[in-house]
Amino acid sequence: MRGKSWVAVACAGLVAGAVIAQPPKVEALKTGPGKAAPDAAKGAETLTAMLAESRTALGKVRDYTCTFTRQELRKGAISGEQVAEMKVRTNPAGVYVRFARPDSIAGMEIAYSATRKNTKLRYRLAGTGRAKGFQTLDVDDPKFLADHRHPITEWGMASILDRVSSCAAREKTLNNPVEVYTAEFRFAGRNVTRYEILTRRPHAFRYAHRMLVFVDKETKLPVRYEAYDQPKGAALIGDLFEAYSFSDMKINVGLGENAFDY
Numbered sequence: 565m566r567g568k569s570w571v572a573v574a575c576a577g578l579v580a581g582a583v584i585a586q587p588p589k590v591e592a593l594k595t596g597p598g599k600a601a602p603d604a605a606k607g608a609e610t611l612t613a614m615l616a617e618s619r620t621a622l623g624k625v626r627d628y629t630c631t632f633t634r635q636e637l638r639k640g641a642i643s644g645e646q647v648a649e650m651k652v653r654t655n656p657a658g659v660y661v662r663f664a665r666p667d668s669i670a671g672m673e674i675a676y677s678a679t680r681k682n683t684k685l686r687y688r689l690a691g692t693g694r695a696k697g698f699q700t701l702d703v704d705d706p707k708f709l710a711d712h713r714h715p716i717t718e719w720g721m722a723s724i725l726d727r728v729s730s731c732a733a734r735e736k737t738l739n740n741p742v743e744v745y746t747a748e749f750r751f752a753g754r755n756v757t758r759y760e761i762l763t764r765r766p767h768a769f770r771y772a773h774r775m776l777v778f779v780d781k782e783t784k785l786p787v788r789y790e791a792y793d794q795p796k797g798a799a800l801i802g803d804l805f806e807a808y809s810f811s812d813m814k815i816n817v818g819l820g821e822n823a824f825d826y
Contacts, residue, residue, distance in 0.1 A: 588633060588752035588811040590778065590788065608732065611744045614759055614779060615729050621784035622722055627653040627819040631812040632661060636713045637805040650810070651823050652720045658824035659716050663690065676703065676716045677824035685716055686826045698826050713806055721810055724777065724789045728761065731771040740765045751788055752811035755781045766794060773802050787811065 632650035647665040657678040663669045672690040686698045703715045743762040761775040778788035788809045793802035
């Protein structure tokens with residue numbers, strides 16, 4: 565494994581900070597006198613077509629780099645937006661993430677490569693914990709997952725598609741309706757189609773009441789995902805429990821093993 569000097573890490577942080585200074589924004593496009601309102605879609609048929617098209621597009625991606633932005637419900641509270649540099653290789657799987665914002669987690673690094681014999685992740689804490697260097701942890705380490713909703717192997721775009729697909733398949737098995745609506749939006753300066761997926765019927769195995777998937781109209785890749793709980797009381801929208809964005813994306817840049825070997 566290779567080491568990095570503090571100077572090198574600091575310089576990398578300055579570069580990353582310049583790229584990911586601001587979290588990406590979502591804007592509704594206008595369709596005449598007002599903002600876009602979702603049009604009733606063809607439910608499961610529309611969702612199936614989107615998932616198939618996105619999987620085909622992702623199948624052509626060997627690797628990518630991007631700004632990764634997330635919010636997660638942990639320990640009873642939703643986090644603020646956390647912004648990071650991300651590198652992903654699809655096969656063999658590899659993921660590297662270095663957080664830049666907020667200050668409380670700036671400098672935290674997580675790296676994983678499926679080529680390692682032990683298939684463990686490498687984890688470096690933020691702040692004063694950096695001095696301890698990288699730790700080696702199981703991918704499903706309980707202490708790691710106490711602060712992260714998913715293992716690092718499930719942080720990429722492919723896992724977003726898997727999550728939505730599994731949710732829709734479960735509802736179909738239970739003969740529960742799945743509503744799908746589409747609308748046109750702008751996300752991080754890109755034209756996207758927003759798919760709003762509603763699974764209104766409560767049950768013990770339901771993943772989310774409402775999911776939003778923003779798919780880039782040009783690349784067909786899922787660039788943002790949001791998931792919400794059942795609305796409470798008279799509320800129309802439930803609480804957000806996870807959201808992930810992939811912006812400033814560069815595809816097939818030729819990432820080697822050194823991008824994930826820490």
